[in-house]
Amino acid sequence: xxxxEQDPGPLSVPEGAIVSLNCTYSNSAFQYxxxxxxxxxxGPELLMYTYxxxxxxxxxxxxxxxxxxxxxxxxxxxxxxxxxxxYLCAMSVGGTSYGKLTFGQGTILTVHP
Amino acid sequence: xxxxxxxxxxxxxxxxxxxxxxxxxISNHLYFYxxxxxxxxxxxxxxxxxxxxxxxxxxxFDDQFSVERPDGSNFTLKIRSTKLEDSAMYFCASSVxxxxxxxxxxxxxxxxxxx
Numbered sequence: 001x002x003x004x005e006q007d008p009g010p011l012s013v014p015e016g017a018i019v020s021l022n023c024t025y026s027n028s029a030f031q032y033x034x035x036x037x038x039x040x041x042x043g044p045e046l047l048m049y050t051y052x053x054x055x056x057x058x059x060x061x062x063x064x065x066x067x068x069x070x071x072x073x074x075x076x077x078x079x080x081x082x083x084x085x086x087y088l089c090a091m092s093v094g095g096t097s098y099g100k101l102t103f104g105q106g107t108i109l110t111v112h113p
Numbered sequence: 114x115x116x117x118x119x120x121x122x123x124x125x126x127x128x129x130x131x132x133x134x135x136x137x138x139i140s141n142h143l144y145f146y147x148x149x150x151x152x153x154x155x156x157x158x159x160x161x162x163x164x165x166x167x168x169x170x171x172x173x174f175d176d177q178f179s180v181e182r183p184d185g186s187n188f189t190l191k192i193r194s195t196k197l198e199d200s201a202m203y204f205c206a207s208s209v210x211x212x213x214x215x216x217x218x219x220x221x222x223x224x225x226x227x228x
Contacts, residue, residue, distance in 0.1 A: 004155075032214070036219075041221075041222075042221050042222070043117070043204050043206075043219035043220050043221045043222050044156065044204070044219045045219070046216050046217070046218075049214065049216070051214065088156065090156075096168065096169070097169060098212070098215070099144055099146050099161045099168075099169075099206075099208060099217055100158050100161060100169055100171075101148075101156075101158060101217065102158070103155045103156040103157070104155065105154075105155050106155070106156075
């Protein structure tokens with residue numbers, strides 16, 4: 001079983017739609033959960049960070065973590081064409097290994113006008 | 114906004130040649146990382162570095178890889194004898210500390226093609 005699984009898509013939605021992106025994981029030691037956005041030929045850019053279970057909201061973005069199900073989600077409300085990118089989930093066990101991120105495959109999102 | 118800068122943006126090298134990828138982390142950051150992304154695959158952790166020592170490395174980071182902070186600003190990844198399978202995008206990253214919750218900032222990557 002892969003440590004982190006993420007549906008690569010591609011996902012295509014109309015502008016204004018609500019987008020749901022998901023990852024599952026197998027390592028119960030993961031404590032820190034992040035979502036990165038990666039534009040073509042660019043480095044990953046941190047969007048959201050969540051510790052342990054719960055929800056976190058930042059503008060149009062909401063991150064959810066369900067540790068009991070080993071499942072994390074990112075919701076994008078009122079999606080815009082500028083949201084078109086690859087979205088990567090990433091996880092860390094924390095402590096001295098905090099910087100050792102384990103990434104998902106990435107989901108390619110296209111928001112069309 | 115401060116950023117991690119990487120050079121070169123793209124390098125083509127012959128198999129068996131040595132390659133050095135360079136990074137300038139954000140100036141007040143103390144923790145440095147290299148990741149790589151083979152085309153179509155996941156971003157993978159290679160190594161973390163703090164206080165002039167490797168903190169942690171993955172199984173990918175074998176004896177052909179080395180990292181160095183030769184001066185106060187640069188952080189380099191050396192691949193001694195490149196193989197075809199080393200072709201990938203290599204990302205440098207840095208963070209202020211290793212305290213959980215600190216943002217890890219990534220550079221834009223160096224695309225390495227081994228022919």
